[in-house]
Structures are given as structure tokens and as C-alpha cells.
Amino acid sequence: MRLYPILPSRMSILRVDNLTKTYASAGHALTVLHAVSFELAAGDTFAIVGPSGSGKTTLLGLCAGLDRATSGSVWLNNIQLDNLSEDERAAVRNQHVGFIFQNFQLLPTLTALENVLVPLELRGQRGAAKTALALLDRVGLADRAHHYPAQLSGGEQQRVSLARAFANRPAVLFADEPTGNLDPDTSERVVNLLFELNREAGTTLVLVTHDLELAAKTQRTLRLRGGKVVEPAVMAEKR
Amino acid sequence: MTNTSWLFRMAWRDSRRSRARLLLFMASIILGIAALVGINSFGDNLARSISEQARELLGxxxxxxxxxxxxxxxxxxxxxxxxxxxxxxxxxxxxxxxxxxxxxxxxxxxxxxxxxxxxxxxxxxxxxxxxxxxxxxxxxxxxxxxxxxxxxxxxxxxxxxxxxxxxxxxxxxxxxxxxxxxxxxxxxxxxxxxxxxxxxxxxxxxxxxxxxxxxxxxxxxxxxxxxxxxxxxxxxxxxxxxxxxxxxTGRAFADLTRYLSLVAFVALLLGCVGVASAVNLYVREKLAAVAVLRCLGASGRQALLIYLIQTAGLGLVGAVLGAGLGAAVQGLLPRVLGDFLPVDITVSVSWPAIATGLVTGLLMAVLFALLPLLSIRRVSPLRVLRTAFEDDTAAPDPLRGLVIGVISVFILVFAYGQTRDWKLTLGFGAGLLAAFAALAGLGRLLMGAVRRFFPAGWGYVWRQGLANLYRPQNQTLTLVTSIGLGTFLLATLFLTQAMLLGRVQIAGQKSAANLVLFDIQPEQRAGVEALLTAQKLPVLQRVPIVTMRLTAINRRPVSVLKKDTANGIPAWALTREYRVTYRDSLNSSEKLTSGTRPTLGADGVPRISVETGYLERVKLKLGDTLDFNVQGAPLRTIIGGTREIDRSRVQPSFLVIFPVGVLETAPQFQVVLTRTGSTAALAAVQQALVRQFPNVSAIDLGLILRTLDDIVDKISFVIRFMAGFSILTGLLVLSSSVVISRYQRVRESVLLRTLGASRAQILRITLVEYGLLGLLAALAGIGLAVLAAWALAVFVFEASFGPAVLPLLGLAALVTALTAGIGLLNSRDVLRRSPLEVLRAEG
Structure with a gap:
């Protein structure tokens, strides 16, 4: 059952087919995601919304290759993730995926610059330091490059996280509640920066959020409830 | 793809804010390596000195x-x-x-x-x-x-x-x-x-x-x-x-240094257990960072290598510090062992000993650290999304079994390298396993008991302190094992020493004899006895002694038996001078175990009585013939019976006893036993003997006892010195685990203080927790020591065993106080500063 139309005119970057995730919990099978499908093209911006426990984060984890689905399949930049090992999926993430998290997830023992360097150095990129510094400059933190996360404010940490997410020029950027830990003013600045960078890089953006205002900034929204896609009204294309 | 240099760079960067803490984990191995390097360097220097001074040894x-x-x-x-x-x-x-x-x-x-x-x-x-x-x-x-x-x-x-x-x-x-x-x-x-x-x-x-x-x-x-x-x-x-x-000389001292280095190795193993435990806590702290790295594309192997490089690097620093300390310690060893050494030792750096210590220490530390580090491979990147992610590191890991196997093989190879004897090696391995298992078992048992019989009616401070012993991420097992093993070594040493000395003292006090006169010629016997009577001293026993040499066993000459190395007869039995006595009965310290007491056979051949142990060691049996040369006269005998001797009694004891009617005319001397009531009487009889019978010698058992006491004291000092390394290692493990768990403690302390607990209450909780931990470790170690000393008493020394309770209680109190003191000392920072300040510093 195809719930969300493929856009044939543009190149597919992320395709999700009948994705189901079931956990064994206290001897019972608990299905947290039921047969979800959608497809995104390069440069699309996409929001997944829904109440707590609706399966948003599970869906994001499966799309980004952080976890394996019980059934169904995920194609990311024409690579099918389902049969890859954990290390192979890690390589795919390093090459094609960027992340932004609600609690920033910066490595506390590394400076801002070193945090941005991680994905670049992992892929052995030459001139990594120059690229990382340029990105920090782009997010307005060139002068805080050698500060540790504990020495930065929440907004600054999220901007470092943005620089790190774009460092490897990802095909898809996954953002999990990117403004969940920020005050409204800082949130707005971070969101504007996120969309600007996304536009400049032509990255596909997948956003998980409770914030309907933020979701409204994306081209399309998928609403989940109890692990199922709520249809049909909320699936309308806003474009 | 990534290169190795990135792994090193990441290891370096990530360690930056926890290097001091990591170094403290590795401090646990410093003393073990120091002991190993010290002993082996000393052994090398001693061997070299013996080789250089061999002529001087002989003169x-x-x-x-x-x-x-x-x-x-x-x-x-x-x-x-x-x-x-x-x-x-x-x-x-x-x-x-x-x-x-x-x-x-x-x-x-x-x-x-x-x-x-x-x-x-x-x-x-x-x-x-x-x-x-x-x-x-x-x-x-x-x-x-x-x-x-x-x-x-x-x-x-x-x-x-x-x-x-x-x-x-x-x-x-x-x-x-x-x-x-x-x-x-x-x-x-x-x-x-x-x-x-x-x-x-x-x-x-x-x-x-x-x-x-x-x-x-x-x-x-x-x-x-x-x-x-x-x-x-x-x-x-x-x-x-x-x-x-x-x-x-070289062989005797090589054996000594090899066995001492096994003790040092035990200290190193203890340190490694501490390293494994500290790294385990460290890994738990790092799980979130590992998940981020996995999320950004690092493979499980890469994440593992980053932390393995970190621990190996700090292990190397620890090993170098330990080797340096060991090189300094070896300068002390000639002083510790000085009285036993026949040569002057020139101390110089022994590079092979340092290299062995470095490689052994580093390898052991890395292998033990690898046990908790392996779980890093399996950290799921999903942890970045879900903090309460199900335990992805809990499933059994076959590589863990492999690492444990490698550690076991390494321990056995090391022990074999020291003892060159597979039986001893396996005995060492089994003993080590038994000691660790027993201590870990006791620790677990005590933890279970505290949990099961938890005193719910006790005050809050006691309940919290007790609960800390079995809560998640507790250090109870590690500390009971490491501090318990050190206590076990010390207590066993004390109990055995006390038992041996006590045995000699009991023998000295209860026995009637405390002065042995020997070398009394037959014609002097009456005069010596008259001298004793004049001094109002009793003649408690008189024993004739005849010296002889063995010439054949079952008609095979000793010269032939000596060349036949396959017969299993020890060389001393063939070459020694036999001092025998003659009588028809056994005395009160002897018990007939087979055959008959000494008798003269109807065929005129004496049926001699031999000591049971001698019969076994020389591979003899009843009815075998022994030919002796009694100062020129050949004499054939038949083994007619065996005896067991209670050596705790002050009685002259003999391997061989002849019947009467055979040796009476042979050249012989007499031994007379007496008892003096005071040192003045002892001096008087010795002076009279020198004056009237200068050839007669007198052994003052009191002097022997004092000399024995002195020797046992010197030997036990050497062992105490080595056991000290284990105890100190245990305390270092304690320090490092207190420091490593401080982050977790801070959070609890903050929570408790937010809920209204005073600093004094938190201090008392800490005191209860570490005091109990020290007490559990001390009791476990002492319990095991009592068992070991009992086994030694019954099976080796064949003595009755009654441990002195007071000194053991003193030892338990000392270990408890040390543990509680170190626990408090390392926690004082958490208690002194404000919660917010500490949290910021830890973050």
C-alpha cells in the first residue's frame, strides 16, 4: 500500500517502503511503526510530526540507518540499508547523512572545531581543518572554535552541531527536535540558519518535531499517531 | 577511509579532560610492575654478583x-x-x-x-x-x-x-x-x-x-x-x-627471586583487576560519546581502538613509572635480603628486567582493560536518540571468552617462566583461581546477605550506606577481592609465623630438657653426670651415638647406586654420615608404624628401625638390607620396622635405630639432656663444663629459640615487604575506583542535598559505605587466611591450630580504617564544594 506518492520527475534521495518496527517487550510483540512509506527527492524539506510515542524518532532512526526495520525497506541515495551490517551503515551515514539532535550530542571532550572535524577526518578528507573553520565561521562561531561544549551556550552548541552536520556535505540531513532545548529567540536564529544552510547545500531535510510552526516551514509533513500515518488531510503537499 | 593517525588523534583529544583520572586507573599497576622489575633486577644483579664473586664465595x-x-x-x-x-x-x-x-x-x-x-x-x-x-x-x-x-x-x-x-x-x-x-x-x-x-x-x-x-x-x-x-x-x-x-649458590638464589617475582606478579594481577574495574566504569561514562561517534560513521572497531589506544597509552605511562620505581626499589632489596646474601651486590640497571616488567605490565593491563572495552564495539548509535536504550552491550560476547583465555595462558606461561615446573605452574594457577574465586564468592555472598537481611528498621544513614554496597555500579566485588587478597597474604603470614614460633616455644616450655650436652666420650660420662648432680641438675636422658656411612642397599654398592640416576634415591641418603643410636624400645616421641622395634635377629643380623619418611624417600621396604661402614668395620642390617617421630618434642631423633648388643663396642659418644632453672645455672654449668670437659659441647635451647625467632623474623620481613605491594595496590585500586565513581557520587550527593540531606549526613553515609567495604574485605581475607593456615597446620606442619584472635581483629580494624580513610579522603572534594560547582567541573 503506497500512502505517499513518489515524485517521478526528480531524483529520489530517500525512499521508505512499508516500514514496520516491532519490539519484543515483556514477552509481547509491540509494533511501534506500521507499514510507513514515503519518498523524498533531492532538496526536499520534510517534517514528521505527532504526539509523544507516535513513532517519530523510531522512523527517523530507521531512515538514517541507526536501526533496522522488522520489515520493509529503506533506500538512501540509492543504497538499500536493510541488508547492510552496522559498520556498513556507519559508512553510509558518514558519506551521505548529517544529524542534528535536540540535546546537541557534541562530544564533551572535544573543542568546537574538533567536533566539526570528526566526520571529515573519519572519511580522511584533506584540508579538513580549513573546511571545518569555514563552517564555524559560517555559523558565526569562528572565535569560539577552541572552546569546549561546556563553555558554550545551548544556542552556540546547536550551531556547532549544525556546522558538524553539514561538514560532510550530506545528501540527507536528519534533525531530531532541533529546537527542543532552546528558548524561542535562539530557536528562531538556529532554524533560520538550518534552512539557509540547507538551501545552500541542496540537502534533503528530514525534521522530527512537536512544533507545528517549525513543521510548517517544510515543504511536506507526515503526521504519525500510534505508529501509523494519519491520513489523508495532514499529508497534503504544501508546495 | 580513515587512517590510523586519526585514531591516535581522537584518543589523544578524547583523553584530554580525563587524563589525570585515567592515569589513576593505571596507578593500580604501578606497584605490581615496580615489584616485578625490582625483584627481577635484583635477581639479575645477584646472579651477576655471584658470577663475579664466585672465587670469593669459595675463598x-x-x-x-x-x-x-x-x-x-x-x-x-x-x-x-x-x-x-x-x-x-x-x-x-x-x-x-x-x-x-x-x-x-x-x-x-x-x-x-x-x-x-x-x-x-x-x-x-x-x-x-x-x-x-x-x-x-x-x-x-x-x-x-x-x-x-x-x-x-x-x-x-x-x-x-x-x-x-x-x-x-x-x-x-x-x-x-x-x-x-x-x-x-x-x-x-x-x-x-x-x-x-x-x-x-x-x-x-x-x-x-x-x-x-x-x-x-x-x-x-x-x-x-x-x-x-x-x-x-x-x-x-x-x-x-x-x-x-x-x-x-646461583641456583638457590635464582629460585628465591623466581618465587618472589611470583608474589610480585600477584600484586600486578590485583592491579590489573583494578584496571579492569576502573575501565569498566570509564566505558559506562563514555557510552554516549561512543554512540555519537557511531552515529557520525565510526565503525565499532574504530570506536574500540580509540579507547584501547587511550588505555594502552596510559598503561604504558603506568608501566614506565612502575619500572622506574622498580629500578629504585631494587636498591632496597639488598638491604631487605642482606643477611641472606653471601655476596656483595653491585646494583646496576637491568634492562632485561625492565623490558620484562614493561611488556608484562603493559600486556596484562591492556588485556584486562580489553574485557570491559570490548563492549564498545557493540554500542548502538541509537543511544543518541534514546537515553534509555535497551542494553546493547549486555549480550554474551565470544571475544570476551577469547580474551580471558589469552589472559589465563599468559599467566600460566609467566608462572612457568618463573618456576620451570609444570606442576608448580598449574598449582600456582589453581591457587590463584581458588583465592580469587573464594574472595569474589565471599564478596558476592556478603553482598547478597546485606541485601537479603537488609535492616529496614535502621536509621537512614546506615540504610543508605548499606544499600550502596549492592546498588548498580558498586565496587564491592573488586575491592573485596583486591584488598581481601592483600589482607589474606598478611594474615596467612602472621598466622603461620605465630604457629611455627608458638610450636617451638611450647616445645621449649613443656619439655623437661632445655640443655643438650653432646660429644661426651664414654669415659667422660660418669664425670659429666657427677658434674650435673653437683650443680643440682637432673640427667633426663642419656643417648649413645655412633657415626657410620651407608655402603650398600640390597647388596648394590653405593658407588653403583650413585651413578644410577633412574633409581630415584636422593644423593644425600647415599653420601651422608649417619648418626645412629641403639636401644630395644621406642621412646615417648616415637610410634611404631610397621614391622617391629629394633631387635637382634636369631641369625645374628640386626633388625633396625628406620623413620617412615626416610623409608619412603629412599625407596626402601621392610626386609631390605642396608650395609654400613662403622668407622672401618662393615656391618649388614635388615630393615625390621618403621617409626613415626613427633618432632615437636625435644628429644634426639634418629633416622636409624639399632638394637642393643651390636654397637656397644664401636667408637661412640654420648648425648645427655638436662634442664636448668635459670640463666645463672645455665652459665654455671657451661663454665664448669669448659673447665672440666672442654670437648663437651652444650646446646642452649633458649638461644636456639631466640636465633630461630630472629631468622623467622627476617624471613617474614621479606614476605611482609612483598605482601605490602599487594596491600598498597589494593588501596590504590580503592582510590582509583572512588575517584572514578565520583561523577556518579556527585549526582547522588546533589540529589540528596537538594532533598535536604546535610553534609554531615552525606559524610556519614560515605563513612558507613567504605567502612563496611573495608570490613567485608578484611573479614573475607582473614577468613580465607584462617582456612589456609589451618590447612598448613594440619597437612604440612602436623600441628594443632588455634588462631590468635586479638591480632587478627587488630588487622581487620586497620584495614577497615585505611579503607574508610581513603574513601573519605577522595570524597572530601565532593563534600566540601557546592553541588553546582562540582557538577560544572565534572561536566
């Missing part, structure tokens, strides 16, 4: 010795040997100092010269030369310990038998003689020319005759000796060359 190139005067027919051959020669006649005798009249048994060495090699260190320096000068007036040289004991000085006199000589110098050091030898048998040196005049060398006296030779440089002494060996063997003359002395 000559060749030494020949026998228990009877050298046969005249050998003289032509012996007089051609060497470029220079000295003779020595030595025996034990009572000596008396004048004017103080102090009397005691000493070793008398009558020589016609000094030593060819080595320092014969005397005071004044010229005394040794004067002693050797045959034209100078004769004088005696006396060991320093004897002069100190009796307050005698140079210029006083010493009486040996019927000769009285002026003391011309004190002997500080004699070639080949260690401090312990001097303490047990202090020596009086006399000119050889005086020995006849002493009147102490008579038929039947126990005298050793020695000849020392110096050869021209380059002489092949071994080849020369080969031409004489058969004749020397026939005359029962023992030979000692520089090479053989070096080999004997």
Missing part, C-alpha cells in the same frame, strides 16, 4: 673436605696440587670469654692461613695478616656477634678446649659466609697449630677437615680434579670448585 680455586683426617696415602698427590694451600679443621665447641666468663657454643675454625680470594674483613685490618703469620704470637679472631653478645673486646681472651688465646681482632665478614650463617653459628678462628692443644679433636668427635688450594691463573681445575676424582670418592672426600659453588 679458593678448589676446596676438599672430609669428616675424617685425609688418608696419608693421598698426601703425595694432594701436596702437588695448586700453587698455594691452606688447611682447616673445624668443629662446634663451647667457648668461654675472659675475663667476663661468658660461655656459648660456637663454630671453631682452626686455619693455617687466610683466604686466597675475597675480603676477610677484620678489625683492626692488620689482624687477618697477623693471624696468618706463623712467626707471630698465636691469637684468635672472633666473629663480631660473639664479642658483642658477651661484651668482650680485642685484648681479652677466649678459651677453646684446653687452649686460651688472646683475641687479636674481630671478624666483620668472612668469604662465603652470610649474615644468617654468622648469626646461627658464630665463629672463633684459631691458628691450626693450636688445634691439638685444645684436646677437642678426638676419636668420635664430629670434626670437618678442609684443604683449600689456589692454582696458577688459567689452570683447568676441573680437568685436574678428574684425574683424582675416583681416589677422592673412595676416601669420602667432597670437592668444591668455583664453578660448582657458583652453580649451587
Amino acid at each position: 679458593a680455586d678448589l676446596v676438599l673436605s672430609a669428616n675424617q683426617p685425609f688418608e696419608p696415602k693421598l698426601e703425595p698427590a694432594l701436596s702437588k696440587l695448586g700453587a698455594a694451600r691452606t688447611r682447616e679443621v673445624s668443629f662446634a665447641s663451647l667457648v668461654q670469654f675472659r675475663p667476663g666468663k661468658g660461655t656459648r657454643l660456637a663454630q671453631v675454625r682452626a686455619r693455617d692461613g687466610g683466604f686466597f680470594y675475597g675480603d676477610w674483613d677484620t678489625e683492626p685490618k692488620a689482624a687477618a695478616q697477623r693471624f696468618a703469620d706463623t712467626t707471630a704470637a698465636p691469637g684468635a679472631l672472633v666473629d663480631d656477634v660473639l664479642l658483642v653478645q658477651f661484651g668482650a673486646k680485642i685484648g681479652d681472651s677466649v678459651q677453646v678446649g684446653q687452649v686460651t688465646l688472646p683475641i687479636i681482632g674481630r671478624v666483620l665478614k668472612t668469604p662465603g659466609q652470610s649474615g644468617i650463617t654468622t648469626a646461627v653459628a658464630p665463629t672463633v678462628f684459631l691458628p691450626l697449630a693450636q688445634v691439638t692443644a685444645t684436646g677437642l679433636v678426638q676419636r668420635g668427635s664430629r670434626v670437618k677437615y678442609t684443604r683449600s688450594y689456589r692454582f696458577a691463573p688459567g689452570t683447568d681445575v676441573a680437568a685436574l680434579l678428574k684425574t683424582l676424582q675416583a681416589r677422592l670418592d673412595a676416601a669420602d672426600i667432597d670437592t668444591d670448585t668455583v664453578a660448582s659453588r657458583q652453580q649451587q
